Amino acid sequence: MNDKFINAWNKMIKKLESWLDTLVINLPNILIAIFVFTLAIIASKYISKLALKVLNRSQLRPSMKNLISKIISILVIVIGLFLILGILNLSKALNTILAGAGVAGLAVGLALQGALANTYSGIVLSYIKxxxxxxxxxxxxxxxxxxxxxxxxxxxxxxxxxxxxxxxxxxxxxxxxxYSTTAQSRVILECGVGYESDLRFVEKLTKNTIVSNFEAVQHKEDVLFLWREFGDSSINYELRFWINSTSALEVAKAKSETMMLMKEAYDQNNINIPFPIRTLDFPKGFEMKDGSDNKKTTKETQSKINK
Incomplete structure (x- = not known):
């Protein structure tokens, strides 16, 4: 038993000595490989920046410029890895890696199909004008x-x-x-006025208010005013006009400003913007049949309804 243990121990020592000899022999190559790898990392960053600076002089879109610079950076690192394999005399290992790349690529493709789909889609988006x-x-x-x-x-x-x-x-x-594909955006506002209103005057007042307060609107013809329906409490209309902006935030601000302007103009001209109400019509003589108590009850009911 002791002889077997000693024999195994000697074999392990010889194996470690052989590894140490190989490490000492290949130590210069390992140091050179580490230096090349470090140099490849640094070079990829500088070359990527240089490529981006050159691409900035072209007419390519910013997203496409960033994509090309990243691809160049990856290629520099890949070239550095090939050089390292050659320095370490791992050409055979490289052939083995390339031979198994097909099977490994299939497995990785199945596992990372979502990530690869996003990568391909990112390339597509970089080309969309x-x-x-x-x-x-x-x-x-x-x-x-x-x-x-x-x-x-x-x-x-x-x-x-x-x-x-x-x-x-x-x-x-x-x-x-x-929202940025055109130079202008359309503001759409819906509102309603009371049934007692002069509809032609309301239309004229609304258009004049918009023309006098928005730079992009030069004439009344630039404002589209459409009566839409007879609502439960009001006659409703739709107002449309253009502003010089491509931002949805600016459209929201213009809509908010329009609401304030319309409220001020309607208040000055006694035009009512009604809120939903309900009117109850009682038959004639309803209060007379039940006397004063019912009359009082009817008034209380009306008061509660108004509240």
Whole structure:
């Protein structure tokens, strides 16, 4: 038993000595490989910045410039890894790696199909002309300014200054509403006036108010005023006009300003914007049949209804 243990111990010592000899022999190559790897990392960063600086002189979109610079950085690192394998005399290992790359690639592709779909979608989004940095968009129930497009997600900044990261795949597969594709945006406001109002005067007053307060509206013809329906408590209309803005936030501000202007103009001209009410008509002689008590009860009921 002792002889077997001693024999195994000697074999282990010889194996460790052989490993140490191999390490000492290949130590210069290992040091050179570490130096090359470090140099490749540093070079990838500088070359990426240089490529981005050169691309900034072209007419490519910012998202496409960032994508190309990142791809160049990855290629530099891959070239450095090939050099390291050659320095360490691992050419055979490289052939083995390449031979197994097909099977491994299939397995990785199945496991990372979601990530690969986002990467492919990010490349697609980089080519889309109608989606770029600074655009105000609405997609996947989120709305905001596009601040970044990379190989994983589209980043938008919402009105409350929060950042939302939407996977590229969802952006490609779902509709995108881009408020920045045109120089103007339309403001749409719905309102109603009382049945006693002069409808032609209301239309004229509304158009004059909009023309005199919004720079983008030059003439009354630029304001679209449409009576829509006879409502339960009011005659309802729809107001439409354009403003010089591509931001949904500016549209909301213009709508808010319009509401204040219309309320002021209507108050000055005694035009009523009614709220929902209910009127009760009692038959003639209703109070006379039940006497004074019922008359009092009827007044209390009317008072409660008005409240």
């Amino acid at each position: 109608n989606l770029k940095f600074g655009d105000w968009i609405e997609t996947n129930d989120y709305e905001g300014e596009v601040v970044d497009i990379d190989l994983r997600a589209v980043t938008i900044k919402q009105v409350d200054n929060n950042l939302v990261y939407i996977p590229n795949k969802l952006v490609v597969e779902n509709p995108i509403k881009n």
